[in-house]
Amino acid sequence: MGMWRRLRPRSIRGRATAGSLLIVTPPLALALVLVGIGVEHESERERFDRAGATARQVSIHIETRGYEGAIPPTAGVLRIQVVDDGGEVVAASSAMQGRPPLISARPEHGDFLVEEALCPEKGGEGCLSVVGVETDSEAYGPVIVYAAVSYSRGAAGPLLEFSLAGVGVLVLGAVGWMAWRGAGRALRPVESIRRDLERLSARDPGRRLRIPTTGDELAELARTGNATLDRLERAMDRQRSFVSDASHELRNPIAGMRTRLEVELADPDPDPESARRSLEGLLQDVERLQRIVGDLLELARLDADVAAGNTEIDLAELVLAEVERRVCTVEVGTDLEPGARVRADRVRLGRVLTNLLANAERHAREYILVAVRTEGDTVVMEVHDDGAGIPEADRERVFERFARLAESRRRDPGGSGLGLAISRAVAEAGGGTLTAGESPLLGGAVLVMHLPSAADRPGGGSDAGPGGRPGGGTGGQEAAEGESAGAAADRGTGAEEYGGRGRARRGRTGDREAEGEDGR
Numbered sequence: 001m002g003m004w005r006r007l008r009p010r011s012i013r014g015r016a017t018a019g020s021l022l023i024v025t026p027p028l029a030l031a032l033v034l035v036g037i038g039v040e041h042e043s044e045r046e047r048f049d050r051a052g053a054t055a056r057q058v059s060i061h062i063e064t065r066g067y068e069g070a071i072p073p074t075a076g077v078l079r080i081q082v083v084d085d086g087g088e089v090v091a092a093s094s095a096m097q098g099r100p101p102l103i104s105a106r107p108e109h110g111d112f113l114v115e116e117a118l119c120p121e122k123g124g125e126g127c128l129s130v131v132g133v134e135t136d137s138e139a140y141g142p143v144i145v146y147a148a149v150s151y152s153r154g155a156a157g158p159l160l161e162f163s164l165a166g167v168g169v170l171v172l173g174a175v176g177w178m179a180w181r182g183a184g185r186a187l188r189p190v191e192s193i194r195r196d197l198e199r200l201s202a203r204d205p206g207r208r209l210r211i212p213t214t215g216d217e218l219a220e221l222a223r224t225g226n227a228t229l230d231r232l233e234r235a236m237d238r239q240r241s242f243v244s245d246a247s248h249e250l251r252n253p254i255a256g257m258r259t260r261l262e263v264e265l266a267d268p269d270p271d272p273e274s275a276r277r278s279l280e281g282l283l284q285d286v287e288r289l290q291r292i293v294g295d296l297l298e299l300a301r302l303d304a305d306v307a308a309g310n311t312e313i314d315l316a317e318l319v320l321a322e323v324e325r326r327v328c329t330v331e332v333g334t335d336l337e338p339g340a341r342v343r344a345d346r347v348r349l350g351r352v353l354t355n356l357l358a359n360a361e362r363h364a365r366e367y368i369l370v371a372v373r374t375e376g377d378t379v380v381m382e383v384h385d386d387g388a389g390i391p392e393a394d395r396e397r398v399f400e401r402f403a404r405l406a407e408s409r410r411r412d413p414g415g416s417g418l419g420l421a422i423s424r425a426v427a428e429a430g431g432g433t434l435t436a437g438e439s440p441l442l443g444g445a446v447l448v449m450h451l452p453s454a455a456d457r458p459g460g461g462s463d464a465g466p467g468g469r470p471g472g473g474t475g476g477q478e479a480a481e482g483e484s485a486g487a488a489a490d491r492g493t494g495a496e497e498y499g500g501r502g503r504a505r506r507g508r509t510g511d512r513e514a515e516g517e518d519g520r
Contacts, residue, residue, distance in 0.1 A: 016180075020179035043151070047151060048149075052113070052115075052133070055146065056145075057075070059137075073093060077148070079093060079146075079147065079150070080145070102130050103130050112134040115129075118130060126152050128149065132145065193222055202236070205229075250289065253289040256285045260282055310344065311346055313344060315340045318349065322354065330365070332369075333369045333370070335370070335371040339374070340453075342379050342452065349426065352434075356449075358419065359419060360383050360384070363444065364386055365444075367385070368385050378451065379450070380450055383446065383447045395435070399434070423447075427450075432449060
């Protein structure tokens with residue numbers, strides 16, 4: 001095995017050529033052997049046929065009359081003898097005058113023909129193919145006519161073998177050349193792709209692979225490579241934009257904090273009330289900075305596909321708990337279908353719901369509607385509001401990171417623009433989607449999330465505890481995480497049934513949680 005590895009060609013082209021030769025050599029050798037045997041057999045048969053034809057002509061001649069003198073050559077055969085029953089030569093051709101019988105063999109009983117090949121052991125004038133025909137003659141009585149055709153020993157042995165070996169070498173050479181050339185032509189696009197990949201760099205991410213015109217698997221490989229490079233370029237662009245936007249968003253609260261600190265330090269006789277206000281402002285900046293860092297960390301986890309909890313959740317019950325827990329500035333109604341269960345991380349799904357409700361509350365005038373229903377193998381959650389809506393041209397842009405429309409900046413100057421980006425990333429991580437549109441019910445915006453139904457997603461256990469309530473059997477840590485997302489609130493303050501419509505409490509805008517910043 002080690003020897004083979006050392007001798008094996010390193011290049012694919014060399015291995016393809018060697019493989020072609022290895023495949024062709026055995027059948028070619030077998031074919032040449034069979035050809036050699038066939039040629040030898042046909043040559044021998046042709047010699048015996050010539051000698052037999054001559055012997056028959058002579059036997060026909062002597063049936064009526066004998067020869068006066070030597071037997072003339074017939075059909076180019078020079079060695080002819082007529083031998084009687086006593087083994088004496090009674091007639092012969094010029095070449096066989098005074099010589100003993102060619103062979104002593106006679107036809108078997110019931111036959112009149114005998115064939116034999118003679119080759120001298122040492123030297124001599126070559127080999128003979130002898131045919132004997134038994135007949136009754138008028139002049140000589142019962143006789144056997146022998147006719148012999150000579151042939152060279154070299155033609156029957158080494159010469160033929162060398163000729164066939166030469167043909168085999170030529171055929172293998174032709175096969176090897178064609179395999180080498182064909183492999184080179186087939187691998188030429190691979191070399192082109194290799195050179196293109198070698199020239200790729202982060203400084204020129206727009207460079208792409210040249211697609212071969214062959215229309216085969218290599219062309220598909222180049223297209224797949226270009227598609228991969230497109231995704232990498234988009235990812236690099238998003239990363240650059242994300243770093244730039246994150247730096248900008250983090251710089252503002254840090255600059256505000258520094259300014260407040262410098263002002264306080266520059267005052268030689270600070271007023272306690274003024275210092276308190278500065279500290280409160282600093283606290284607000286720190287809280288905003290903490291929210292931004294938390295959102296960035298969550299996005300990083302989602303981008304890295306960090307594993308999260310995967311439990312079965314009743315989405316309708318989760319919505320009802322969040323709506324009952326939440327103190328809103330507008331009225332919130334629900335239209336919930338019982339039994340709409342999904343499999344997802346409870347904390348992240350609770351955060352999505354919190355973001356969507358905070359987004360709707362920020363832009364609604366008087367009313368928000370949260371609807372949950374099942375459509376086939378999909379669970380749909382819709383959050384409607386009666387606000388100004390989202391312009392159609394901006395319905396995808398609001399999901400971009402740090403993207404904030406003018407109205408959002410006016411209504412919530414301290415937001416980061418990451419809420420909807422995180423919500424869509426959570427939905428897509430769970431195999432679903434999150435889109436924005438125009439609400440057909442309230443006339444404002446509607447955010448629609450589709451998630452696969454838990455009944456169609458294998459694996460994992462249910463988080464349903466006794467009585468069908470989520471959270472049972474998942475441990476105290478899961479319950480605590482759910483509380484942090486607003487999904488495991490007190491369920492005794494709401495309606496007893498969550499099918500149909502419900503109402504949420506109104507509250508003051510000043511004590512609203514600073515959650516769910518979006519791009520609107």
